[in-house]
Amino acid sequence: MSQQVRAVVARAKGQPVEVVTINVPDPGPGEAVVKVQACGVCHTDLHYREGGINDDFPFLLGHEAAGVVEAVGPDVTAVAPGDFVILNWRAVCGDCRACDRGEPWYCFATHNATQKMTLEDGTELSPALGIGAFAEKTLVAAGQCTKVDPSARPAAVGLLGCGVMAGIGAAINTGAVTRGKSVAVIGCGGVGVAAIAGSALAGASPIIAVDIDPKKLEQAKRMGATHTVDSSGTDPVAAIQELTGGNGADVVIEAVGRPETWKQAFYARDLAGTVVLVGVPTPDMKVPDIPLIDVFGRGGSLKSSWYGDCLPSRDFPMLVDLYQQGRLDLDAFVTEEIGIDDIEAAFEKMHHGDVLRSVVLFS
Incomplete structure (x- = not known):
């Protein structure tokens, strides 16, 4: 059975985003449902809204996120319900020519969830960078979940999911x-x-x-x-x-x-x-x-x-450890904490250079 949650969707090029109800299916093989705790407002999300990435509207925006795994599909062993994770958009395949030559940070066949999240009327959504985390819950490939220290602040470490890591x-x-x-x-x-x-x-x-x-x-x-x-x-x-x-x-x-x-x-x-x-x-x-x-x-x-040529399984835990030790000030990147209804205003502030990152917090 699918769940219904609130999420931020861009329906058409250049149009203001909307907060709507979407359907999130139960995870299938190789998939996970994550309860999102925090998601940064990245310039890439604005690119999606403006049609600068592609025209596969409607988009489910958001991708710089941290949260807790709620459920996993069959055969998923790397993460389990209750794990605190940072979401990444490089789910390494392990089989492409880059992976085969020992360079998985260049993986040429990264993958996303197979199932689609949808609007209430069944219209399929295109999740930003295969994640779509301006949502109370999101469906991702399990390989897009990277376990890190659960005591870390979600609003700060979630930013490693894109811009800070890049x-x-x-x-x-x-x-x-x-x-x-x-x-x-x-x-x-x-x-x-x-x-x-x-x-x-x-x-x-x-x-x-x-x-x-x-x-x-x-x-x-x-x-x-x-x-x-x-x-x-x-x-x-x-x-x-x-x-x-x-x-x-x-x-x-x-x-x-x-x-x-x-x-x-x-x-x-x-x-x-x-x-x-x-x-x-x-x-x-x-x-x-x-x-x-x-x-x-x-x-x-x-x-x-590309994505800071990172390998999430290697780099995210290391950088979170440095943050926890006080050697990497991820908190300094969080200019403001906002709600899910404030994303259009956050885009405007970002456009004018008033913030490093606005971060959406979910209860």
Whole structure:
């Protein structure tokens, strides 16, 4: 039998979201039903509402979540009812060519729940990133549930489900930031600030934060940036070079997802340095016009970071432990705690850069 719960749905492109009743089926083979405790409002949810991902409306929004497993389907052994979990959108298959070569963080066949959640009239919903956690309960693949310390604060650790993990992973996993490396981060929203926190955790220095918003630069300093550059009035490439002895940074992380800022990142890195693209571009954007001789002559690596190249089963428990030890301030990412009816207002605040994360709490 299915359950009926309240949830947030985007019915059409650009239209305000609605709080409606949806049907959540009992878990089938390989599936789990999770009672959601907290879910962050991520920019990806706004992308879904605006039709920037695809046009498979209606969408069940929400994906940065933590909660408690309520029920599991047949053959599920990795999690059990009562487990406190962070939801992830990389349920590793274990059988694809990436998994077979020992790189499951690149899994090319990640999967979601087989059954569909629906509106009351039976219309099938498309869950954001295969999760759909702006809901009192949600149905996911059991592999999307990662067990962590149950004493951790759901509003904080749930953010590892997307943006915070993407930023920390872009620095540590994709960019291979280590002690003594210099880092610049262009774009200091939630993902960019998380990249700064990850760089600080790894011992990088200097850590240079670049943005056009003074409020975001202040947030970046609180999370570990040693220097800030207001690129609304300063050439960020020249500023980064000046702060790194004229050389450029060893790792430059682009957390905006625009051609012009990616080009800045390209020229702001040192010879043989690394550029990491973690900002998500729109389908119409093109690689900027850069002479091929510059690509060859500067050497190094140009990388994209998928979900911070994370392996949830490895990275989530480790980062939660660091949070519990006071070494990773996940609480600093939670700007406000809101209810399920406040998501449209949270989108507006996010659009204006007023929050790192609004987090929906469920009773």
